[in-house]
Amino acid sequence: MGRYVIRRLLQFIPTVLGTMFLLHYMTSLAIQFSGNPVRALFGDRTPPPALLEAITERLGYGDPCLSQKGNWCIGLFGDRLQSVFFHFDFGINLRQREVTDLVADALPFTLKLLVIAILFEAVVGIAAGVLAGLRGGSFTDYLVKISTVFIISVPIFVLGVVVREFVGVKFGNVLRGQDWIPDVISTGMFSPGFKPDYPFASLIIPGMVLGAVSLATTARLTRTSIMENIRADYVRTAKAKGLTNKRVIGVHTLRNSLIPVITFLGVDIGAAMAGAVVTETIFNVPGIGRLVTMSARTGESSVVVGVVTMLVLVVLVANLLVDLLYAVLDPRIRYE
Amino acid sequence: MSDLTSAGAAVGGAPVTGDGPPIGAPGGEGKERSASLWADARRQLVRDPVFMISFFYILVVSSMAAFPKLWTSQDPRDCTTDRSRIAPSGEHPFGFDILGCDYYSHAIYGARPSMVIAVMATGGIVVFGGVLGLLAGYYGGWVDSIISRVMDIFFSLPFLLGAIVFLTVIKRQNIWTIAAVLFLLAWPTIARIIRGSVISSKDLDYVHAAKAVGASNGRLMFRHILPNAIAPMLVYATIVLGSFVAAEATLTFLGVGLAPPAQSWGIMISVHQVYFLEDPWLLLFPCGLLVGTVLSFILMGDALRDALDPKFR
Numbered sequence: 309m310g311r312y313v314i315r316r317l318l319q320f321i322p323t324v325l326g327t328m329f330l331l332h333y334m335t336s337l338a339i340q341f342s343g344n345p346v347r348a349l350f351g352d353r354t355p356p357p358a359l360l361e362a363i364t365e366r367l368g369y370g371d372p373c374l375s376q377k378g379n380w381c382i383g384l385f386g387d388r389l390q391s392v393f394f395h396f397d398f399g400i401n402l403r404q405r406e407v408t409d410l411v412a413d414a415l416p417f418t419l420k421l422l423v424i425a426i427l428f429e430a431v432v433g434i435a436a437g438v439l440a441g442l443r444g445g446s447f448t449d450y451l452v453k454i455s456t457v458f459i460i461s462v463p464i465f466v467l468g469v470v471v472r473e474f475v476g477v478k479f480g481n482v483l484r485g486q487d488w489i490p491d492v493i494s495t496g497m498f499s500p501g502f503k504p505d506y507p508f509a510s511l512i513i514p515g516m517v518l519g520a521v522s523l524a525t526t527a528r529l530t531r532t533s534i535m536e537n538i539r540a541d542y543v544r545t546a547k548a549k550g551l552t553n554k555r556v557i558g559v560h561t562l563r564n565s566l567i568p569v570i571t572f573l574g575v576d577i578g579a580a581m582a583g584a585v586v587t588e589t590i591f592n593v594p595g596i597g598r599l600v601t602m603s604a605r606t607g608e609s610s611v612v613v614g615v616v617t618m619l620v621l622v623v624l625v626a627n628l629l630v631d632l633l634y635a636v637l638d639p640r641i642r643y644e
Numbered sequence: 645m646s647d648l649t650s651a652g653a654a655v656g657g658a659p660v661t662g663d664g665p666p667i668g669a670p671g672g673e674g675k676e677r678s679a680s681l682w683a684d685a686r687r688q689l690v691r692d693p694v695f696m697i698s699f700f701y702i703l704v705v706s707s708m709a710a711f712p713k714l715w716t717s718q719d720p721r722d723c724t725t726d727r728s729r730i731a732p733s734g735e736h737p738f739g740f741d742i743l744g745c746d747y748y749s750h751a752i753y754g755a756r757p758s759m760v761i762a763v764m765a766t767g768g769i770v771v772f773g774g775v776l777g778l779l780a781g782y783y784g785g786w787v788d789s790i791i792s793r794v795m796d797i798f799f800s801l802p803f804l805l806g807a808i809v810f811l812t813v814i815k816r817q818n819i820w821t822i823a824a825v826l827f828l829l830a831w832p833t834i835a836r837i838i839r840g841s842v843i844s845s846k847d848l849d850y851v852h853a854a855k856a857v858g859a860s861n862g863r864l865m866f867r868h869i870l871p872n873a874i875a876p877m878l879v880y881a882t883i884v885l886g887s888f889v890a891a892e893a894t895l896t897f898l899g900v901g902l903a904p905p906a907q908s909w910g911i912m913i914s915v916h917q918v919y920f921l922e923d924p925w926l927l928l929f930p931c932g933l934l935v936g937t938v939l940s941f942i943l944m945g946d947a948l949r950d951a952l953d954p955k956f957r
Contacts, residue, residue: 334828345812458939609812609813620802
């Protein structure tokens with residue numbers, strides 16, 4: 309185990325550097341080919357050259373290598389790594405606020421959203437997958453199969469908009485017309501957008517939308533995994549020993565079948581962070597995702613690059629933890 | 645190989661009757677059919693109603709993208725605001741949008757950017773990812789290590805986040821840049837699939853036999869190993885076409901994709917989302933077309949996988 313952990317940690321370093329470099333090179337190339345991104349902030353107006361230069365310098369786009377097409381900008385990359393890892397500095401926005409501050413303000417909302425999404429997809433997805441896997445070819449099986457195909461093929465923003473309008477506005481309006489329903493449910497939970505008065509209730513539906521896409525994958529994964537394991541020898545042995553069906557399924561089969569599902573859920577935290585960009589924009593949640601979209605729309609590329617760098621680091625650490633967890637759960641992985 | 649042909653015969657033996665669809669196999673040997681994997685797959689696909697419906701739908705959408713004039717004579721840019729949001733009628737089946745443009749022709753012309761972007765990006769990842777995966781799987785050793793590490797790096801960048809960063813900084817958000825960013829962030833998946841199937845088939849007996857007769861590396865790779873590895877790639881490419889159509893619409897919706905003077909389903913959805921309650925058709929038509937396209941690609945991919953995998957026979 310120890311050697312596995314060390315090897316995995318050593319592999320982690322080049323991956324982090326490589327991913328950061330990829331991000332850096334993509335932005336540098338984009339700047340080299342389309343010119344100074346600071347101009348976008350002014351729209352149609354022509355800014356005074358002095359002001360333009362000052363902002364360019366402040367946001368870190370003044371380096372001469374950014375005007376040479378195809379240049380790798382290694383020096384700039386070194387500076388960036390230094391400020392990220394030694395000073396924890398991810399850049400500033402136009403009003404001189406640190407990106408770390410902006411993210412700290414937005415983080416609680418995104419965290420709540422992620423927790424709701426992961427919980428929802430884990431509980432419902434595993435339950436549906438187990439039901440479908442235990443009775444292959446049954447009605448539940450077909451239901452899970454068909455509904456997963458549908459959920460996968462509906463882009464998350466279409467799902468979000470439709471849910472917001474139908475559930476949040478139309479159904480919510482009906483609920484808000486009734487007096488006997490508590491406010492938490494009618495104006496909190498079934499609201500078309502985030503409500504600061506109900507910071508948790510109004511995130512439930514956005515969280516469910518966010519979890520819906522991976523919910524389908526979770527259910528499918530659980531289903532296949534259960535179907536594979538139920539035919540395994542050790543399950544037959546457990547049945548032959550005379551254990552109750554509940555114990556055979558709940559302890560022997562499920563524990564082994566859930567290993568790939570747990571791995572998927574861990575990796576999915578990263579995907580859900582990217583999905584939060586869409587969900588938070590639709591439901592107007594003031595989290596990290598909406599910060600990214602709003603800055604992207606106004607052209608504040610320094611904020612976008614800073615926030616995405618931070619998110620990518622979080623995703624990488626989550627993947628690392630999942631790999632280590634996998635080794636703990638499944639001894640076969642720890643080959644020496 | 646024998647189990648494949650016997651499996652094919654076991655399936656194909658009974659239903660070869662008069663109404664059988666055209667088969668690629670030579671009919672000289674009577675009932676003894678020795679069709680190839682592809683001919684068998686085609687037989688199965690032609691009989692699969694889900695595949696045929698999805699295929700037909702994609703054909704319709706592709707013809708919208710290729711020849712929009714075939715479907716509508718209206719100009720989607722011919723707008724007058726006094727026709728704003730008029731409900732669908734016989735002459736204008738989708739009604740008018742917020743600016744008073746004909747919505748049906750907008751929907752028809754909107755198919756093109758999505759399809760062009762999806763096809764260009766998919767073609768790119770199939771060629772580039774396919775070659776890299778083939779090299780990594782065939783040569784192994786340090787070639788494999790380098791390519792695999794690079795793939796790991798691209799994998800760790802979440803797709804949507806990477807695309808948003810690139811498109812925000814480059815500011816020129818047109819068909820080319822969107823296709824480029826989709827290609828850049830998606831090629832490792834296909835390379836990984838090809839690498840896996842190349843590794844699993846490069847130690848088969850017939851490859852050793854070809855090597856023993858003196859076949860060159862290039863011939864071994866392209867004539868003997870690649871045809872065996874191409875089925876999973878085809879399945880994945882079909883599914884990825886659908887996800888690229890969805891990705892284009894998502895980026896457009898977020899405001900980093902195509903912008904309003906262009907026509908696209910993503911634009912139709914994002915511009916009209918606030919009118920959903922008064923005029924739901926403004927949202928339902930583009931959503932329906934988009935979801936139908938993505939769903940068709942995914943169902944086609946599923947059917948292809950079932951047809952191309954001899955284990956399912």
